[in-house]
Amino acid sequence: MSASAVRARGLAALLLGVAGSTGLMWLFGRLEARWVAVGWVCFIPWLLVLDRVNSRREAVLSGLVMGLAFTAAIFGWFPAALQSYSQAPLAVCWLALLLLAPFMELQFITFALARYHLRRTSREGPLAFWRITLTAALVYVGTEWLSPKLFAETLGQAFFASESLRQGADLAGAHGLTLVLLIVNECVLAAGKALAAHGLREGSRRALAPMAMLTALILGCFGYGQLRLRQVAELETPKQQLVVGVVQANITKYEKLAAEMGTYDVVRMILDTHYQLSAELLQNRKVDLLIWPETVYPTTFGTPKSEAGAEFDAEIREFISRSRVPLLFGTYDLEQEREYNAAMFVGLGRDGALERSAYRKTMLFPLTEWVPELIDSPRLREWMPWTGYWKRGPGPQTLPLQLGEGRTLTVAPLICYESIFPSYVAEEARRGAELIITLSNDSWFSGTPAPKLHLMHAAFRSIETRLPQVRVTNSGISALISPTGEVLAEVPDDHRASLALTVPPTPRLSTLMVAWGDWLGPTALLLSAMLLLGPSLLTRRKVRPAA
Structure with missing residues (x-):
């Protein structure tokens, strides 16, 4: 041959x-x-x-x-x-x-x-x-x-x-x-x-x-x-139930909508839709915490850039005061000239006044959310105008949420891409987290296998840490995940719904992944x-x- x-x-x-x-x-x-x-x-x-x-x-x-x-x-x-x-x-x-x-x-x-x-x-x-x-x-x-x-x-x-x-x-x-x-x-x-x-x-x-x-x-x-x-x-010892309300409005591609309708009208529509879905949910069920998804409020909260932004901020505060339910939602956080993708918590403090705290996303998706300073340049921005300007947050941290009746819930906050990193979530678990809360925006991948794959990643983080998880997305898949990775409830991809989720208690079971990280x-x-x-x-x- x-x-x-x-x-x-x-x-x-x-x-x-x-x-x-x-x-x-x-x-x-x-x-x-x-x-x-x-x-x-x-x-x-x-x-x-x-x-x-x-x-x-x-x-x-x-x-x-x-x-x-x-x-x-x-x-x-x-x-x-x-x-x-x-x-x-x-x-x-x-x-x-x-x-x-x-x-x-x-x-x-x-x-x-x-x-x-x-x-x-x-x-x-x-x-x-x-x-x-x-x-x-x-x-x-x-x-x-x-x-x-x-x-x-x-x-x-x-x-x-x-x-x-x-x-x-x-x-x-x-x-x-x-x-x-x-x-x-x-x-x-x-x-x-x-x-x-x-x-x-x-x-x-x-x-x-x-x-x-x-x-x-x-x-x-x-x-x-x-x-x-x-x-x-x-x-899983019985204890006081935690009921979390989640809203998936299925409003996607904000940039395209803004080009067609104008920025003000888009933000107006997004907020009104979430107010309506939240009100319907709260009318039928007592909820301890309400969660909206990543970047649901697509501007800075607390540091408005315009009069319209200040009005929207005041609206959100008024909604929380009126419903008397704390809200965790995705927005932008501004510090001097640095802007962050953030999860903002606003709730009633012990004295009855509104208090807010923020978690800033650290693990940003390359190019679309963040460009390393080493390669960032006007020429790159000209070639790829869709590149992001967000800055990286400080890293893994827990967020103490003040709920009603004097209860405090310590959560491991994650925003979208962060849920694929085992060591990141393990570090938050080591800091005493009782619940993983993931805010995500998978709308660019709607109709593909990506939402299902992202949900699978999130479920592995619950298995590795033995923590329950509430996952809230713009367009799906929002879900409640047990410490064994079981999806107990979900809103499918490309659907609009609001759900009241009863979170299973944390089993307090030690794991090697929490002790050693992704070893x-x-x-x-x-x-x-x-x-x-x-x-x-x-x-x-x-x-x-x-x-």
């Missing part, structure tokens, strides 16, 4: 393997219970390709193609959403996504390289399989943690569809579930290859160790999940470096005395 024919055959095998794994990952990533089992085998077609890699160049190519295919399949909705926001040509948006793919999905390249290196340098024997499997999985998880991911995705998040399996996230986050997924895939492949190569009798003997490992991992994950579910249920990523990097470099360093030390 000619060299060109060999290359063509290898390329065909690569594309077939990548297509197989990408398809399985796409099914797994649908977050549906019927596809959970696919996670245990989704890597196998690509692993078969990696078993045939004969050079570093082929390993890099395999990882690069896998990363591109994964990005196109899982985030194929993003270019259209980016086009809607920036008005850039769709082809340019696709090009930007694919150019970023090797950096956002770098774990596929490093995994392929590590696996090739280990297969080439490890001696034959049972220990070689375990060294390759564990080290490559750690490289994958460590690289994922280190990579500049816009959406903080990892395949283990798809186990959210399993009530039991997702509970393991309180140990090592969703990355811990990804580590288990990778090891199980390797074990399934090893067992299948042993049976195919050696027949049923001899193959069963050789497959015993990987089969035992994958069985122990899967049953262990299910068993741990059941244990934690029972513990949460037992520790697995850096630990995986360190361990994988030791496993990769350790043998060669030992060999050098042995050679020196002999020399």
